Amino acid sequence: LVENRVREVKIFRNGITSSPTYEQSEKLSSFCIYSSIQSTNIENMRRAGIISIERQLEAKRDQNSQSISQAFQDLTPLITMAKDMVSLAKQITGEISKKKGAITEDEAVQLKAHLLSLGIEEPVTRENVESSSSYFSKLSEECIAVLSDPVSKSGGMLTLFDAYVRVNRARGFDLISPSDFFRACKLINNSSTSPIRMVTLRSQLRVLVNKDYEPSKLKTVIVNLIEENGSLTAEQLSQKRQIPMLLAKELLLDAEDDGLLCRDETIEGICFFPNLFLTNIP
Template identity: 40%
Template sequence: MDRFIWANGLLEINETLVIQQRGVRLYDGDEKAKFDMGTLLLSTHRLLWRDAKNHEYCIAIPLSQIVFFEEQAAGIGKSAKIVVHLHPASANKEPGPYQSSPNNYIKLSFREHGQIEFYRRLTETMTQRRWERVPASQLIQPTNTSQAGRTRAVGIVGIERKLEEKRKETDKNISEAFEDLSKLMEKAKEMVELSKSIANKIKDKQGDITEDETIRFKSYLLSMGIANPVTRETHGSGTHYHLQLAKQLAQILQTPLEERGGMMALTEVYCLVNRARGMELLSPEDLVNACKLFENLKLPLRLRIFDSGVMVVQLQSHNEQEMITSAVDNVSDKGSLTAEELAKLLGISVLLSKERLLLAEKMGNLCRDDSVEGLRFYPNLF
């Protein structure tokens, strides 16, 4: 009962009334308190009790004080009750009707019924926890003043408060850091770490931060960032720029190309490179121009343009002589092959495998049998 404080019966700015019930008596623990006939009010933030006759006589308790509550059925000559268990009072609590109390719980006795509905609304209100949503302007002062009381808390209550404090601090940090750009730049390192720790914690518990595979893919591409992208600002606008760009491309594309079997469509390259560059966007024209320089620079990559007009970037190890040799080897192994069979063997597309076979034929290593069953290649024994 010592958790109650005097109130004026008015609601605060963000507070709204949820439900009220006449004819409620309060118990301190199991004993009747001196509040025997009044109206019990539930707001989004507090539980209030107002005397039936003297409306000035009003006491309140914040909902955050409540640990849990339970119903107690009515008996013969006994009204139905709700037992409310409370956290210990904080040291610097405002004055109330009781200075101290041996009990950690109070009872609300519903002499004119209404306890079922009240209990339901109380449950709802407690799960919504609206009182936690304090507008930012009001946040700073009350937390400072109640600091002394907070540090003393132990047990579950203490843990809860600590978590709550930590959350509030994180929230504050985020909103402060993003106030303007200079602040964010100052705190960038901290924010990078914070974002990672939040994302990791969520990943631990839920598997991934998002279900959306496009966003996951975006994250993956972005994470392969280039620290110093070659830009027109840093390397001029002429050939020099394209030369440097080609060198950088060769560096970042090596691994992805190996992962993809040595060949990538230029559109895929464009997306990959630009995501790695972040905000330093590269135009399609610049990309093509840089890729054209691979050969001059003796880089291990080549831009290749198919007869169909499709452009790809491929590893140099994908060169003609090797392709022909492997095609011939495969044909000799099997006796004869069609383009489809070779495609299946090598795990490449039908068009590419056909191209390889035709190339080998042109070089005189294979010969064809063109029938209704399709084009079949044999080792050239002639």
């Protein structure tokens, strides 16, 4: 009886291990273990990749920080040299005033022009004035001194944008804001001795002009210039009058609104002609 049961158990075991279901379950179990290991490896690779990217970004940030620090260190001697140049400019200006007879007038003018290219000797700042009104008053005087010559050399007209760039370039490191500059330009018209003033064109474009500026005279000059050349574009007028093209276009459109000019629109742009109806009316 015992031998029969042992034989039955062996047959049962052999039947299980040799059955297709058992083999499939074994394969599925080994596949699950392999898949688990593979997914773990992929996750580890992903983590390693993210860590590597983070390290690269951190190294790049450190490099940028070092570059910025080095740049500011390089600016320190430059600022010191700029102060030395200002001191030298003051010294040369003092020598010019002392030795007026020792150098010719042309040499003095040329030397002052070189000093002006170095920038303003003592820019007006809020720290070295008593009040806000005094600051804007002195800033207005500074703008007059810096911009009078550029306005004359720019055909008697200079946009506020170009004027703002010139003033800040002359001030060096003591830059002013656009609002402060605009407020100072408004005060220019209050000065009786200023050779320039601020005007607003019909398109609301604000410009600095010579004190003797008259819109009617300027329009007459433009019309005569167009009559001499037959026609002009904004670019051509800009070259002939030595003014920005934006300003040249504004002047042409203004003269057209007054009926002094006619336009011809082509693929090359807008070309302006004299209004012959004004001269040929019987």
